[in-house]
Amino acid sequence: VRRVKDVEMVVPIAYGTVSFWLGKKADEYHSHKWTVYVRSALGEELGAIIKKVVFQLHPSFNNPTRSVEAAPFELTETGWGEFEIGMTVYFHPDASEKPLEIFHHLKLYPEDDTGPQSTKKPVVVESYDELVFSEPSEAFFSRVQKH
Numbered sequence: 001v002r003r004v005k006d007v008e009m010v011v012p013i014a015y016g017t018v019s020f021w022l023g024k025k026a027d028e029y030h031s032h033k034w035t036v037y038v039r040s041a042l043g044e045e046l047g048a049i050i051k052k053v054v055f056q057l058h059p060s061f062n063n064p065t066r067s068v069e070a071a072p073f074e075l076t077e078t079g080w081g082e083f084e085i086g087m088t089v090y091f092h093p094d095a096s097e098k099p100l101e102i103f104h105h106l107k108l109y110p111e112d113d114t115g116p117q118s119t120k121k122p123v124v125v126e127s128y129d130e131l132v133f134s135e136p137s138e139a140f141f142s143r144v145q146k147h
């Protein structure tokens with residue numbers, strides 16, 4: 001592929017989990033409702049860059065490999081336990097870039113274990129990273145620039 005020399009595309013991203021305790025609606029196997037997501041750290045649309053994100057959940061879930069093929073790249077589930085979530089970020093084919101592997105630990109319970117958990121205060125864990133496309137392919141670069 002033809003690449004644009006001396007150009008670096010840097011796309012800041014945020015990823016993580018937001019978890020709510022279900023309170024009265026909680027049962028043994030569904031104590032929390034949580035969402036895992038990958039998004040732009042600047043509030044931009046990532047659909048032009050990312051083709052899909054495959055979320056790998058704990059094997060205790062039905063169909064633990066979940067593919068999200070369009071923005072927003074997020075997934076909501078209910079469960080009872082914390083575990084490591086794998087996210088494979090696939091770029092559009094014209095980027096000619098390998099998928100990116102991200103790992104994130106799902107956190108359900110707050111650090112300060114003082115009294116009962118609130119159903120209104122989510123436990124949020126977010127990380128930041130950058131997608132760096134150094135010498136991006138011409139097709140990808142011009143397509144994303146126009147967006």
Ligand code: SLL
Pocket residue numbers: 029058060061062078079080081082083
């Ligand atoms: C733990 N190592 O023992 C972890 C595993 C797995 C959590 C946690 C499944 C819910 C469902 C679920 O929450 N698994 O299948 O609906 O804490």
